[in-house]
Amino acid sequence: MKATWGIPLRSEGEAAPARRTGIRRLVPRILGLPSDVVIVLASTLVFFLLWQLTARILDNPYLPGPAQVGSALVEALTRPDFIGFTMGEHILSSLSRIVYGYVLAAAVAIPLGLLAGWVRPLETFLAPWVEMTRPIPPLAWIPFAIVFFGTPLDAVFIVFLASFFPVFLNTLSGVKSVEPLLLDAARTLGARKTFLFTRVILPGAFGHISTGLRLGLGYAWMSIVAAEILGVKGGGLGIYLWTMHEVGRFDSVFAGMVIVGVLGLLLTRGISFWRVQETT
Amino acid sequence: MTDSSVSPASELRVVNLTVGFNGLQVLEDLSLSVRRGEFVAIVGPTGCGKTTLLRAMAGLTRPTAGEVWMNGTRVTEPGPERGLVFQEFALFPWLTVRQNVAFGLEARGVKESAWSEPVARHLQMVGLQGFEDYRPRQLSGGMKQRVAIARALATQPAVVLMDEPFGSLDSQSRCEMQSELLRVWEQTRSTIVFVTHSVEEAVFLADRVIVLSARPGRLVADLTVRLPRIRVRTGQEFNAVRAKVMELIQPSADPAGEM
Numbered sequence: 001m002k003a004t005w006g007i008p009l010r011s012e013g014e015a016a017p018a019r020r021t022g023i024r025r026l027v028p029r030i031l032g033l034p035s036d037v038v039i040v041l042a043s044t045l046v047f048f049l050l051w052q053l054t055a056r057i058l059d060n061p062y063l064p065g066p067a068q069v070g071s072a073l074v075e076a077l078t079r080p081d082f083i084g085f086t087m088g089e090h091i092l093s094s095l096s097r098i099v100y101g102y103v104l105a106a107a108v109a110i111p112l113g114l115l116a117g118w119v120r121p122l123e124t125f126l127a128p129w130v131e132m133t134r135p136i137p138p139l140a141w142i143p144f145a146i147v148f149f150g151t152p153l154d155a156v157f158i159v160f161l162a163s164f165f166p167v168f169l170n171t172l173s174g175v176k177s178v179e180p181l182l183l184d185a186a187r188t189l190g191a192r193k194t195f196l197f198t199r200v201i202l203p204g205a206f207g208h209i210s211t212g213l214r215l216g217l218g219y220a221w222m223s224i225v226a227a228e229i230l231g232v233k234g235g236g237l238g239i240y241l242w243t244m245h246e247v248g249r250f251d252s253v254f255a256g257m258v259i260v261g262v263l264g265l266l267l268t269r270g271i272s273f274w275r276v277q278e279t280t
Numbered sequence: 281m282t283d284s285s286v287s288p289a290s291e292l293r294v295v296n297l298t299v300g301f302n303g304l305q306v307l308e309d310l311s312l313s314v315r316r317g318e319f320v321a322i323v324g325p326t327g328c329g330k331t332t333l334l335r336a337m338a339g340l341t342r343p344t345a346g347e348v349w350m351n352g353t354r355v356t357e358p359g360p361e362r363g364l365v366f367q368e369f370a371l372f373p374w375l376t377v378r379q380n381v382a383f384g385l386e387a388r389g390v391k392e393s394a395w396s397e398p399v400a401r402h403l404q405m406v407g408l409q410g411f412e413d414y415r416p417r418q419l420s421g422g423m424k425q426r427v428a429i430a431r432a433l434a435t436q437p438a439v440v441l442m443d444e445p446f447g448s449l450d451s452q453s454r455c456e457m458q459s460e461l462l463r464v465w466e467q468t469r470s471t472i473v474f475v476t477h478s479v480e481e482a483v484f485l486a487d488r489v490i491v492l493s494a495r496p497g498r499l500v501a502d503l504t505v506r507l508p509r510i511r512v513r514t515g516q517e518f519n520a521v522r523a524k525v526m527e528l529i530q531p532s533a534d535p536a537g538e539m
Contacts, residue, residue: 185370188338188358189384190435199383203374 064251072251073258076240081252083243085235091263093235094224097152101159102220106213109167113209116168117175118201130165138162138223142230151233155224158232162223163216170215174208175201214268221264237263291316292337292362292439292471296346299332305496306332309346312490312499314439319465319472321482324492324500325529330475333497334441337473338364350439360388363432367444369424371416377403377427378412384435395434402430405464422453429464439471446481458484462509479525483518484511491528501528 033041048066055065064072080086116123138161145154178201186200228238237260244252292314299307306329314320322330335341337348339358348355350362358364363384371380381402385395403409406426416424425445432440445461446454458481465472476482482489483505491501503525511518 179370181366181368181370182372184335184340185364185366185372186383186387187340188362188364189387189431190358190360191383191387195387199387200372203372206374 061248062250064254068251069254069258072249073255076252076255076259081240081243082247085240087240087259089235090237090240091259093239094228094237097155097232097236098159098217098220098224101156101224102163102217104156105160105163105216105220106167109164109212109216110171110209113168113171113212114175114197114201114205117172117205118197123172130169134165138219139226139230142227142232145227146231155227155232155236158223158227159220162219166215166219167209167212170208170212171205174205174212177208178204218264218268221267225260291349291351292473293349294333294337294346295349297333297336297343297348298345299329299336299341300344300496307336308496308498310492310497310499311346312502314471314473316438316471317469318488319474319486320488320490321474321476321486322490322492323476323479323482323525323529324497325494326477327495328492329495329497330477330492331443333492334364334443334473334475337439338362338441340364360384360435361438363435363437363440365425365428365432365440365442365445367447369416369421369428371424371427371431373416376413376415377408377419380416380427381430381434383431388435399430399434402434405433405467406430406460420453421449422457425449425457426460429461433464433468433470436468437470439473442472442474444476445474447477454481459510461485479522479529480513483507483522483525484513489521489525491525501525503528 052065052067055063076087080089112126116126138158141158141161142154145157148154149157182200182204183196186196191199224236225238225241228236229242230238232238237256241253241256241260244250244256294310294312297307297310298305310333322333324330332341336343337355339348339355339362342356350359355362372383375383378399381399382392382395385398400409400412403412406429408423408426408430411419411423416427419427429440429445446457449457461472462485474482474485479489486505489501489503489505490499491503492498493500503521505521507515507517507521
């Protein structure tokens with residue numbers, strides 16, 4: 001399972017091509033910048049131009065231009081909204097829901113995944129449960145969650161569901177991907193059950209577990225905003241979006257989207273940075 | 281802790297061993313014994329069950345029939361008195377060289393204060409001082425196998441089982457490792473059972489060369505090599521022994537012609 005939330009430019013460390021080939025040859029070197037940087041800058045510029053142009057041509061109140069969104073963004077970040085919530089408070093409520101749901105999911109999914117990967121009958125036992133619940137999108141649980149759990153547990157529950165499966169399934173496959181040869185080696189060196197588990201299985205599955213954690217966080221972020229829009233109560237970025245929609249402030253809706261996007265990027269980047277740090 | 285120099289006569293015995301997997305007979309009614317301090321090489325055509333024999337000795341593979349005895353105790357699982365060195369090194373990639381070598385001692389509950397000296401000694405024995413904090417992926421094949429050998433020896437097993445340990449090395453580091461192994465063996469005086477598909481390697485290293493037939497593996501010959509060490513690979517006597525072993529392997533390998 002692979003998910004790239006951002007557009008990958010070129011992975012760090014990869015050497016620039018020696019010869020400017022294909023499309024790159026058409027790109028002039030500006031200010032001595034590498035051609036990829038020039039392309040990215042140009043692409044960003046074109047994006048904003050197209051946006052501005054579309055907004056101007058359509059002249060639709062629901063599609064504000066970049067300048068309007070920019071000033072709404074400044075407003076959103078500097079002043080509380082008309083209900084009295086500051087953006088900081090919205091962000092904090094969304095994040096706290098994420099943290100509770102995500103930490104809870106990881107706390108259940110990692111041990112359970114480790115155990116299921118280690119004890120074959122448990123894996124077989126859990127398989128039908130996973131296969132039955134996993135195809136149901138977390139958001140489909142919202143109507144139930146709202147009445148059953150109520151604020152704020154409903155949102156925590158949704159985030160839990162969203163992040164549980166990637167963490168659980170990756171942990172499980174991590175355990176199963178530990179090389180049998182390493183287990184044999186450990187056993188001939190005298191390792192018994194507990195030692196084998198903590199010193200071979202756990203570190204051997206670490207890469208998969210951190211991939212699961214990263215994916216889980218991405219899903220959690222996607223689900224929280226939707227869950228907040230769909231009826232979870234209190235402050236939150238989704239609630240901000242929905243409130244602004246209700247009052248027709250579409251510049252603020254877009255400003256909220258920008259904040260959601262940036263935070264989502266920071267979250268997933270943050271955890272992949274952590275992953276890189278851990279493995280090297 | 282077992283100390284190979286004071287432990288009672290360690291003898292490894294394989295009695296009427298038969299191993300099959302899903303109806304495929306790999307070893308058939310094989311019996312042999314290894315005396316304490318002996319260097320025994322096992323050769324045979326590809327797929328003759330050399331590795332299976334070694335794994336059965338290690339206690340990793342359960343026999344279909346027959347048994348393996350170690351010092352009068354029946355082998356049913358891996359044990360600290362039998363170390364195993366794999367062809368694929370099987371080092372723990374997340375541990376440093378030092379931690380890899382310490383693994384067996386730590387598994388036995390030995391604290392770092394107690395294992396640091398023997399670990400350092402074994403690293404020095406295989407010529408790896410200065411590489412203690414490297415990770416396996418930073419090492420060459422030959423160096424990885426040195427780590428694996430040090431790791432197997434660190435717990436001072438009475439018998440070291442080696443499964444084509446130099447099979448994946450280039451011929452130069454292979455020769456170098458063979459001489460190193462003899463030097464280490466002379467220092468530790470542990471019993472070595474060495475599986476290889478190279479007849480030259482077997483004759484260069486071993487006191488005894490055991491020849492297995494093509495699958496299902498049976499005992500074809502048990503030859504004592506009486507050449508003094510260090511043996512000269514180009515010597516006439518060396519080549520005579522080598523030719524004899526080759527001859528013992530070939531007839532059984534040809535008609536089968538498999539793998």
